Amino acid sequence: MIGLFESMARPLLRLLDAEDAHRLAIHALKIPPFVKLVADDPRLAVRAFGLNFPNPIGMAAGFDKHAEVPDALIKLGFGFVEVGTVTPHPQAGNPRPRLFRLPRDQAVINRLGFNSEGAEAVLRRLAARAGAVSVPEEVETESLRLTRLLRRSGAHVAGQGGIVGVNIGANKESADRIADYVRLIETFAPVVSYFTVNISSPNTPGLRDLQQAKVFDELTARVVEARQRVSLQAGPTPVLIKIAPDVTLSELDDIVGIARARRVDGMVVGNTTVARPPSLRDQKIAKEPGGLSGRPLFELATRMLAETYVRAEGAFPLVGVGGIDSGAAALAKIRAGACLVQLYSALVFHGLRLIPGIKSDLSNALSRGGLAGIDELVGADAAAMTAEPWPQ
Numbered sequence: 001m002i003g004l005f006e007s008m009a010r011p012l013l014r015l016l017d018a019e020d021a022h023r024l025a026i027h028a029l030k031i032p033p034f035v036k037l038v039a040d041d042p043r044l045a046v047r048a049f050g051l052n053f054p055n056p057i058g059m060a061a062g063f064d065k066h067a068e069v070p071d072a073l074i075k076l077g078f079g080f081v082e083v084g085t086v087t088p089h090p091q092a093g094n095p096r097p098r099l100f101r102l103p104r105d106q107a108v109i110n111r112l113g114f115n116s117e118g119a120e121a122v123l124r125r126l127a128a129r130a131g132a133v134s135v136p137e138e139v140e141t142e143s144l145r146l147t148r149l150l151r152r153s154g155a156h157v158a159g160q161g162g163i164v165g166v167n168i169g170a171n172k173e174s175a176d177r178i179a180d181y182v183r184l185i186e187t188f189a190p191v192v193s194y195f196t197v198n199i200s201s202p203n204t205p206g207l208r209d210l211q212q213a214k215v216f217d218e219l220t221a222r223v224v225e226a227r228q229r230v231s232l233q234a235g236p237t238p239v240l241i242k243i244a245p246d247v248t249l250s251e252l253d254d255i256v257g258i259a260r261a262r263r264v265d266g267m268v269v270g271n272t273t274v275a276r277p278p279s280l281r282d283q284k285i286a287k288e289p290g291g292l293s294g295r296p297l298f299e300l301a302t303r304m305l306a307e308t309y310v311r312a313e314g315a316f317p318l319v320g321v322g323g324i325d326s327g328a329a330a331l332a333k334i335r336a337g338a339c340l341v342q343l344y345s346a347l348v349f350h351g352l353r354l355i356p357g358i359k360s361d362l363s364n365a366l367s368r369g370g371l372a373g374i375d376e377l378v379g380a381d382a383a384a385m386t387a388e389p390w391p392q
């Protein structure tokens with residue numbers, strides 16, 4: 001299936017507007033059958049946040065925003081899939097064009113602005129996937145009642161059938177953004193394996209201010225309290241916080257300190273950057289406002305990951321994201337402090353065959369080092385990395 005997709009679809013997709021190409025890729029993934037290609041090397045299995053991941057390679061948030069194809073992605077070899085960002089109410093996002101490729105830099109700029117079908121639509125898909133209850137027609141449109149119904153049925157899918165997390169965000173016009181996150185935790189807890197609280201998208205004005213110490217403390221207090229409350233019925237659902245690679249080191253001190261004190265379950269480092277490295281070759285497209293991802297993000301995001309790792313001191317696990325486009329890049333993230341990694345932009349340029357390639361490179365690295373598992377490599381280079389000059 002990957003071979004077919006590679007040879008037929010990718011040259012065509014490159015000719016299309018980036019957002020149209022993305023929609024087409026989602027449609028293609030809806031076509032059955034998908035067969036899992038090869039069983040994962042058992043040495044690639046990772047246990048984190050109380051969940052068992054078959055391999056550490058995840059689909060990053062933003063590819064499957066509305067939870068249309070998580071199971072197809074799992075079958076194609078991802079160890080886990082993060083759907084979303086989902087907002088409570090549907091919203092259209094920014095006007096098009098809002099997604100740009102920088103082929104010479106192997107990078108992407110997006111200013112989608114949380115285009116979301118909303119919690120209701122996504123909940124219905126994830127509930128159907130959980131398959132634990134048949135939902136009577138009259139409650140199908142009422143997310144709260146559906147959630148209660150799922151809770152009563154005990155339909156928590158902690159990794160059963162593949163680990164699917166939901167990345168949650170606030171509506172642009174929300175009067176109480178923290179309340180949006182709380183509500184989404186209450187809504188989705190019965191049907192997802194974990195949450196990622198996205199406070200780092202550069203495309204919703206003011207959202208990243210939630211990373212400021214005072215409001216971040218209130219946010220983490222309220223989401224962790226919500227997680228505790230729903231766990232009585234839905235079971236434990238880990239809550240991760242996704243940060244921007246653009247926070248200063250003193251802001252990172254506060255963020256990690258508060259996350260530890262409030263007992264969040266982990267952090268995702270990180271989102272796209274608003275920075276534009278001077279090395280970018282597609283200078284014209286580089287001027288488009290939005291978040292930059294892909295290869296030019298790798299060094300900054302990996303350094304921020306190492307900085308987070310040394311501050312977390314093992315209090316919680318980290319997910320490393322940003323610019324992964326090879327086995328070597330995934331390994332570098334792990335050595336910087338990630339026990340799990342995610343990617344998105346590199347798939348635009350390299351396609352899905354990247355996933356088996358990265359997994360086999362990781363297996364080879366374990367064999368070369370005579371290592372029994374990924375955990376033996378996590379953070380091996382973090383201290384050395386943080387002593388290096390800041391990446392340009």
Ligand SMILES: Cc1cc2nc3c(=O)[nH]c(=O)nc-3n(C[C@H](O)[C@H](O)[C@H](O)COP(=O)(O)O)c2cc1C
Pocket residue numbers: 060061062063065084085099108110112114167198201242270271272293294295297321322323324342343344345346
């Ligand atoms: C088109 C696009 C849309 C994205 N949408 C989201 C999103 O909705 N929520 C989120 O947390 N991150 C989103 N991201 C960020 C990715 O999840 C990831 O953090 C970032 O792209 C860095 O990884 P990469 O270099 O492998 O792409 C998006 C990225 C891209 C390219």
